[in-house]
Amino acid sequence: MLAQICQFLAVDSSNFPQNEHIIIGDRSQEGVHLIHYFLNLCQKQQRPVIFIGFNQTFNHYNTIAQKLGTNLLFARDENKNLLFIEALKLFRQCIIPSSTTNPDCEPFVQLLNGNVTPFINVIKRSFDNFAQRKLPNNPVVIIDDLSFLLNAGVLCKDVNILVSGLHHLVHSVGGSSVCFMHVDDNEDSEKVWAFASHRSSLKIEVSDLKSGYCKDVHGQMEVQWRSSEKTPRKFITKSSQFKVTDKAVYLFAAGLSTAVL
Numbered sequence: 001m002l003a004q005i006c007q008f009l010a011v012d013s014s015n016f017p018q019n020e021h022i023i024i025g026d027r028s029q030e031g032v033h034l035i036h037y038f039l040n041l042c043q044k045q046q047r048p049v050i051f052i053g054f055n056q057t058f059n060h061y062n063t064i065a066q067k068l069g070t071n072l073l074f075a076r077d078e079n080k081n082l083l084f085i086e087a088l089k090l091f092r093q094c095i096i097p098s099s100t101t102n103p104d105c106e107p108f109v110q111l112l113n114g115n116v117t118p119f120i121n122v123i124k125r126s127f128d129n130f131a132q133r134k135l136p137n138n139p140v141v142i143i144d145d146l147s148f149l150l151n152a153g154v155l156c157k158d159v160n161i162l163v164s165g166l167h168h169l170v171h172s173v174g175g176s177s178v179c180f181m182h183v184d185d186n187e188d189s190e191k192v193w194a195f196a197s198h199r200s201s202l203k204i205e206v207s208d209l210k211s212g213y214c215k216d217v218h219g220q221m222e223v224q225w226r227s228s229e230k231t232p233r234k235f236i237t238k239s240s241q242f243k244v245t246d247k248a249v250y251l252f253a254a255g256l257s258t259a260v261l
Contacts, residue, residue, distance in 0.1 A: 020176040023200040025183040030219045031206030048139040054148035116162045139175040146181035156188040160195045
């Protein structure tokens with residue numbers, strides 16, 4: 001899985017690129033495998049990761065990671081190079097009244113109220129903790145679903161401010177970011193996707209096959225490499241079809257699978 005996707009995305013499998021801002025837009029239901037890919041890649045490289053789980057819990061990601069040969073529990077509790085923020089659970093606590101107040105919920109309450117600064121500060125403090133330990137590799141921030149915020153009631157402009165603030169913070173420490181979102185057929189979703197794409201240095205768009213459903217080919221990916229402040233490059237676009245299994249993702253050029261000929 002790692003080798004083929006690394007080759008397709010032009011990502012060094014032994015050295016995650018610095019100052020890279022990656023946005024993944026899923027217009028299907030199959031693009032989430034890329035989140036598992038990037039998380040697994042970072043763990044293989046001992047890259048410090050701040051993972052913000054809006055879409056799924058830590059247990060879900062750890063189960064998938066074990067199938068791919070990675071132990072996130074060890075990374076989180078022993079190596080301590082993975083900080084997993086259970087954003088889904090914390091957001092739920094914000095919305096459902098409780099007799100006890102969890103202080104970890106406050107940045108998410110502020111986010112719902114249009115103030116992204118406390119949320120960005122949570123990430124900054126995590127960067128500071130990694131810096132104190134003098135880890136050899138620069139950190140990566142992964143957000144598993146920006147579109148969750150729109151569905152929860154966060155305004156489009158505030159999600160865009162969050163993306164901008166995250167890029168600025170990550171750039172300041174020489175790190176990288178990976179953001180995933182479902183791109184639905186609504187105006188706010190398209191606006192966030194357009195803004196995040198414009199700010200990205202690597203844009204990945206996942207969609208269904210134009211020919212319709214096929215059990216042997218699950219979708220197609222289009223990748224665009226863009227210039228950024230630290231990574232000047234020629235604008236290039238490349239596409240591929242893919243198939244997802246429990247333990248692997250298979251890529252092939254459009255037209256090479258007999259299933260969709």
